[in-house]
Amino acid sequence: MNQxxxxxxxxxxNPLVPNPWEMLVVFAGFAVLMFIVVKYVVPMFEKTFAxxxxxxxxxxxxxxxxxxxxxxxxxxxxxxxxxxxAEANRIREEARAEGAQILADLKEKAAVESARITAQAxxxxxxxxxxxxxxxxxxxxxxxxxxxxxxVGESLEDDARSARVVDRFLADLENQNxxxxx
Amino acid sequence: xxxxAADGFSKQMLxxxxxxxxxxxxxxxxxRKGQLVPGRLQFAGEAAYGFVRNGIGKDIIGGKDFMKYVPxxxxxxxxxxxxxxxxxxxxxxxxxxxxxxxxxxMAGIVYVTWIAIGIKKNGLKYFKxxxxxxxxxxxxxxxxxxxxxxxxxxxRPVTHxxxxxxxxxxxxxxxxxxxxxxxxxxxxENLLLKGASVLxxxxxxxxxxxEALIMVLQAYVFTLLTAIYIEGxxxxxxx
Numbered sequence: 001m002n003q004x005x006x007x008x009x010x011x012x013x014n015p016l017v018p019n020p021w022e023m024l025v026v027f028a029g030f031a032v033l034m035f036i037v038v039k040y041v042v043p044m045f046e047k048t049f050a051x052x053x054x055x056x057x058x059x060x061x062x063x064x065x066x067x068x069x070x071x072x073x074x075x076x077x078x079x080x081x082x083x084x085x086a087e088a089n090r091i092r093e094e095a096r097a098e099g100a101q102i103l104a105d106l107k108e109k110a111a112v113e114s115a116r117i118t119a120q121a122x123x124x125x126x127x128x129x130x131x132x133x134x135x136x137x138x139x140x141x142x143x144x145x146x147x148x149x150x151x152v153g154e155s156l157e158d159d160a161r162s163a164r165v166v167d168r169f170l171a172d173l174e175n176q177n178x179x180x181x182x
Numbered sequence: 183x184x185x186x187a188a189d190g191f192s193k194q195m196l197x198x199x200x201x202x203x204x205x206x207x208x209x210x211x212x213x214r215k216g217q218l219v220p221g222r223l224q225f226a227g228e229a230a231y232g233f234v235r236n237g238i239g240k241d242i243i244g245g246k247d248f249m250k251y252v253p254x255x256x257x258x259x260x261x262x263x264x265x266x267x268x269x270x271x272x273x274x275x276x277x278x279x280x281x282x283x284x285x286x287x288m289a290g291i292v293y294v295t296w297i298a299i300g301i302k303k304n305g306l307k308y309f310k311x312x313x314x315x316x317x318x319x320x321x322x323x324x325x326x327x328x329x330x331x332x333x334x335x336x337x338r339p340v341t342h343x344x345x346x347x348x349x350x351x352x353x354x355x356x357x358x359x360x361x362x363x364x365x366x367x368x369x370x371e372n373l374l375l376k377g378a379s380v381l382x383x384x385x386x387x388x389x390x391x392x393e394a395l396i397m398v399l400q401a402y403v404f405t406l407l408t409a410i411y412i413e414g415x416x417x418x419x420x421x
Contacts, residue, residue, distance in 0.1 A: 017282070033202045
């Protein structure tokens with residue numbers, strides 16, 4: 001090689017003048033390489049890259065989906081829990097109100113009942129008393145006239161007269177009572 | 183014989199063909215299985231492919247149709263990378279692009295590509311967009327337009343190819359000169375001169391490391407510039 005350099009320099013050959021055969025070989029070699037690269041190497045690498053990106057992105061997408069599903073389920077459970085709590089509160093509140101209502105109703109009913117019983121008793125007493133007064137009055141009248149008739153010895157069977165006597169007697173009695181009360 | 187001569191099959195041609203075989207075999211094997219969880223080979227292939235696809239294609243060209251240009255950028259990067267690295271491998275020791283023909287071809291392919299993209303995207307108006315910068319006062323245009331034409335359409339492919347060629351040739355020459363220098367010094371009778379070869383060897387190793395770095399860097403720079411040219415052609419109306 002040293003020989004070549006020296007000889008080339010001495011022969012005055014210009015290093016900037018190319019050898020056409022060398023140019024042809026370089027061109028042909030590069031063309032073949034380009035062909036192989038375009039036809040096989042780049043498509044194969046790109047296919048691998050695309051598949052890899054697909055695999056990674058697919059995995060990420062899957063994980064994201066699972067995450068979303070999990071959080072949705074959690075949200076749902078939380079919602080259900082809140083609903084259940086609200087429901088329980090509502091039921092408790094209702095029961096309390098109902099109990100109070102029942103108590104009030106019972107109280108009212110008892111009061112009404114007792115009032116009714118009291119009134120009934122009053123009425124019964126009143127009517128009994130009335131009846132007693134009426135029957136007493138006739139009985140006392142009859143007794144008194146019978147008694148008086150026996151004592152007087154004369155018949156007081158005459159109704160008009162006996163009624164008058166009884167009335168007078170009763171009036172005296174009342175007057176006497178009134179005088180004693182004074 | 184190395185430059186200009188057109189006689190027969192050379193080592194350089196063999197290396198070019200070999201590079202195609204190496205790159206194609208490696209990436210076909212790496213990409214073939216296409217497992218979601220990559221093995222070691224597939225991972226290496228994906229990292230290399232992703233470096234060009236995302237690090238150059240997506241970052242520079244961007245948009246939603248950068249994928250159209252990824253095969254070109256990918257092929258360019260690894261074709262140039264492998265052909266450069268030849269220069270750092272003992273016994274091979276020949277970066278293919280230290281012969282200017284290859285560099286012309288690569289820059290030529292890129293040149294045709296980005297102009298075609300520009301015309302396809304913007305129609306013939308592309309040449310106006312590419313040479314008449316917007317927002318420049320009218321009286322400066324007679325100066326600016328020729329400069330733009332020269333820099334975009336004439337100088338660009340030349341620098342694009344010569345940058346690659348020159349760095350490879352220079353690195354190749356330095357390592358070769360150091361090699362022959364060591365050989366010369368070691369064969370001297372004088373012990374001091376013999377000893378001096380150690381210094382040259384140290385320098386040669388340092389230069390070799392630097393060259394290895396530049397080989398990778400130039401492959402990257404060439405591909406990066408390609409992406410920038412394509413991006414410029416795609417968005418000529420906004421530049």
